[in-house]
Amino acid sequence: MKKIVIIGANDFQNQLILKAKEMGFETHVFAWKDGAVGADNADFFYPVSIVEVDQILEACKKIKPDAVASIGSDLANITVSRVAAGLGLPANSEECVRLSTNKYDMREAFANAGIPVPMFYKVDRLEPYLFGLELPIIVKPTDRSGSRAITKITDFKDLPEAIEKAVEQSFEKRAIVEEYMEGDEYSYETISYKGKHTTLAVTKKYTTGAPHFIETGHLQPSGLSEQMLKKIEPVMFRALDALKVTDGASHGEFKITPDGKIRIIEIGSRMGGDCIGSDLVYLSTGYDFMEMVVDVACGKEPVLERRREPARAEIHFLFTLEDVEEMRRFQAEHPEKIYRISDLELEHAGHVTDSSTRIGYYITIQDLDDRSV
Numbered sequence: 001m002k003k004i005v006i007i008g009a010n011d012f013q014n015q016l017i018l019k020a021k022e023m024g025f026e027t028h029v030f031a032w033k034d035g036a037v038g039a040d041n042a043d044f045f046y047p048v049s050i051v052e053v054d055q056i057l058e059a060c061k062k063i064k065p066d067a068v069a070s071i072g073s074d075l076a077n078i079t080v081s082r083v084a085a086g087l088g089l090p091a092n093s094e095e096c097v098r099l100s101t102n103k104y105d106m107r108e109a110f111a112n113a114g115i116p117v118p119m120f121y122k123v124d125r126l127e128p129y130l131f132g133l134e135l136p137i138i139v140k141p142t143d144r145s146g147s148r149a150i151t152k153i154t155d156f157k158d159l160p161e162a163i164e165k166a167v168e169q170s171f172e173k174r175a176i177v178e179e180y181m182e183g184d185e186y187s188y189e190t191i192s193y194k195g196k197h198t199t200l201a202v203t204k205k206y207t208t209g210a211p212h213f214i215e216t217g218h219l220q221p222s223g224l225s226e227q228m229l230k231k232i233e234p235v236m237f238r239a240l241d242a243l244k245v246t247d248g249a250s251h252g253e254f255k256i257t258p259d260g261k262i263r264i265i266e267i268g269s270r271m272g273g274d275c276i277g278s279d280l281v282y283l284s285t286g287y288d289f290m291e292m293v294v295d296v297a298c299g300k301e302p303v304l305e306r307r308r309e310p311a312r313a314e315i316h317f318l319f320t321l322e323d324v325e326e327m328r329r330f331q332a333e334h335p336e337k338i339y340r341i342s343d344l345e346l347e348h349a350g351h352v353t354d355s356s357t358r359i360g361y362y363i364t365i366q367d368l369d370d371r372s373v
Ligand SMILES: Nc1ncnc2c1ncn2[C@@H]1O[C@H](COP(=O)(O)OP(=O)(O)O)[C@@H](O)[C@H]1O
Pocket: 103, 118, 138, 140, 144, 145, 146, 147, 148, 150, 178, 179, 180, 181, 182, 185, 207, 212, 213, 253, 265, 266
């Protein structure tokens, strides 16, 4: 029997465990026990934190897997790349993972490749030269995700606190301060195999907006024109090359400025979280993205084949009890359009501070031309 090691077992990663089993793999899953929704689905579950790379690698040398994979998590992605390298299995290089998880290194790689970037600085405290930046600006930890400690600044008096917060959240205790780019936000979902990239889907992204930009929903297809989509692909592929992405899924966040320019926010060399990679791509295109990730992790060329009719697929995040009520109303009226409702953590209602403290989510699917949600 083929074996796969999966790094992470939370609600989002659980979908990969189920997929790998469906594909006939024996699943060996490493994750911290708390929140490990997928633990019961795994054939073998190891309660080891995903940051314990050496310990996981040692265990994997005994398991002798055919592939190592994860979806949708930067932290898990770092471990996947190191463990795969230690076992001689296909994955993006450690350098690629560094460039695609550290927001400062990423901006530098883009700038070196001639890809337009906003003005940006790496800091660990307030520096006088920052006052030379044009407002608004945005402050973020260099190496976190999930909208943690992100602040949009429209008045310099708020800058010290924002930097302090971002530095505190950062693993390397650094913040990146960069000029704010206007425009609607989207993400770009691709699969790469031996350095060749294939576009799978484009996602329209909805957030709470300033100051913290927590995702409220994602929709596929994006509604962008064919002409715009043709313009975006070469930009994203160049950016993937700049980050040395060769094998596996990627998730590129970008904005289209009011004058039609494409500006990259960040690219992760892993599937988009928030069910974008694990569910929305499959529902909106029919392509089995998770199967592709497993295939590439085994060194096999991914199969681009529609397994279902494309649909309009959307994930809606729940922030308040009113959101939950609205979902229940929609569910009563259109039960056939509900694809999944997550577990709900109602105690988070009213104090959502980042994407990990949302109440839960639901995914809707409907015909491509149906706009009822
Ligand atoms: N330079 C920027 N200009 C405009 N908006 C930004 C900028 N940087 C971040 N944002 C907004 O903040 C969100 C989170 O920032 P991001 O760099 O993607 O961090 P995270 O890793 O937490 O997702 C983005 O999706 C975007 O809405």
